Amino acid sequence: MSTPNISKNEIINAFQFRHATKEFDETKKVSNEDIDFILKTANLSPSSFGFEPWHFIVVQDKELRELLKPVAWGAPLKLDTASHFILGLSMKASMTKWDSKYIMHMMKDVKQFPEDVIEMYSKFYKEFQERDFNLDSDKKLFDWASKQTYIALGNMMTSAALIGIDSCPIEGFHQEKAEALLREKFGVDTDKYGLSYMAAFGYRKTEPQFEKSRRNFEDIVTWK
Numbered sequence: 001m002s003t004p005n006i007s008k009n010e011i012i013n014a015f016q017f018r019h020a021t022k023e024f025d026e027t028k029k030v031s032n033e034d035i036d037f038i039l040k041t042a043n044l045s046p047s048s049f050g051f052e053p054w055h056f057i058v059v060q061d062k063e064l065r066e067l068l069k070p071v072a073w074g075a076p077l078k079l080d081t082a083s084h085f086i087l088g089l090s091m092k093a094s095m096t097k098w099d100s101k102y103i104m105h106m107m108k109d110v111k112q113f114p115e116d117v118i119e120m121y122s123k124f125y126k127e128f129q130e131r132d133f134n135l136d137s138d139k140k141l142f143d144w145a146s147k148q149t150y151i152a153l154g155n156m157m158t159s160a161a162l163i164g165i166d167s168c169p170i171e172g173f174h175q176e177k178a179e180a181l182l183r184e185k186f187g188v189d190t191d192k193y194g195l196s197y198m199a200a201f202g203y204r205k206t207e208p209q210f211e212k213s214r215r216n217f218e219d220i221v222t223w224k
Helices: 008-017 032-043 062-071 076-081 101-110 115-132 138-162 175-185
Strands: 054-058 084-091 166-170 193-202
Touching: 008 138, 032 054, 032 138, 054 138, 062 076, 062 175, 076 193, 084 138, 101 115, 138 166, 138 193, 175 193
Parallel strands: none
Antiparallel strands: 054 084, 084 193, 166 193
């Protein structure tokens, strides 16, 4: 595996280029190769204990996009114009609790840990949930999984910007109504997965009206 050789200027330029695109050019489509690349960066994203508590639904069906509009007040224009529209799902407690079938599957089948390592890893993960992070409720476990899923979102948006593709993260939706829709029309088992965010990808219709504004670098970093 070769060492990356991307210049710092190119990376900073991608961060400057990226903005929350409100409306996309619906005549321009992201290629299959490029959307696969973006999704692959989600697949390769880090997660706590490496348990990947996420799933991504790419919604290209126009009828399904229309169904999302009433439950997602922040999404209608993106649903109409984005080349690709992604739902970021996070696993619920039934999937992420330390002794769940999914966690055992990850350790045994995906990571292929030997039995003694599985026993040790399970002990650490149990202590992490019950003692270190006090993940003692279904809501806390889902929120923890969502934090991991947001790492993948950040990586998807950054990787898209690096190849000149625009994006917009979306939290403007009614979570309970949206999950009911996912259960009824998208075939999502909402006992296992909840909706953390939506994200649109495509090409901007117009340039941003304002330059990117951020707090001073010195105000957000403290050295000790």
